[in-house]
């Protein structure tokens with residue numbers, strides 16, 4: 001019988017620091033999808049034993065990386081190395097502490113970096129799966145149209161149109177994907193941005209987008225998407 005992780009509990013996150021993004025609806029939209037689509041044999045349709053490296057970009061509390069680390073205990077064919085990165089020192093400290101608390105003996109590889117800028121060259125061409133729940137809302141401007149930005153805003157401020165940070169990620173990501181086999185990038189977008197404009201940019205960059213799930217929260221739909229090579 002194929003072992004399914006649908007009933008698997010969410011990782012327990014004991015630490016959330018003030019300026020670190022707490023696990024939220026968008027986080028669980030991602031985790032709940034993987035709970036349905038990962039089993040002993042397949043990772044969302046890809047052979048699970050072909051997945052050697054996974055990156056959780058913008059890890060925050062570390063919850064998504066910890067989720068992958070946790071399910072390795074239950075699925076013997078899932079042996080992927082897990083990487084987690086963030087631009088924020090506080091997020092890296094928080095995620096490291098959460099990993100220690102669950103006692104994974106430092107198995108997650110943490111990298112403090114603005115997107116891929118500080119990634120070591122030996123990680124180029126290596127990731128089979130990348131997850132990025134990016135800052136995805138448009139920046140706020142004052143009356144004179146100057147963009148207002150504080151340090152903790154990197155949790156949600158995706159730039160003027162809401163997807164500048166994500167587009168910069170996509171420009172850099174191609175060097176770090178394992179192009180020897182099929183790869184997937186999972187990300188969250190929001191209906192409070194111009195999604196048709198984002199889709200045009202994705203096509204120009206050579207990606208095919210699939211919408212996997214949506215949730216309506218307050219004033220917007222948050223959308224879980226998956227990118228693959230066009």
Ligand SMILES: C[S@@+](CC[C@H](N)C(=O)[O-])C[C@H]1O[C@@H](n2cnc3c(N)ncnc32)[C@H](O)[C@@H]1O
Pocket residue numbers: 021022023024026027057058059060061062063064085086087088091113114115133134135154155156165
């Ligand atoms: C919406 S939060 C997601 C946090 C966590 N992955 C989750 O789903 O709960 C966005 C995260 O991206 C990080 N981030 C923002 N800009 C970044 C950049 N340029 N490079 C790396 N991480 C970035 C933020 O610090 C924050 O932790």
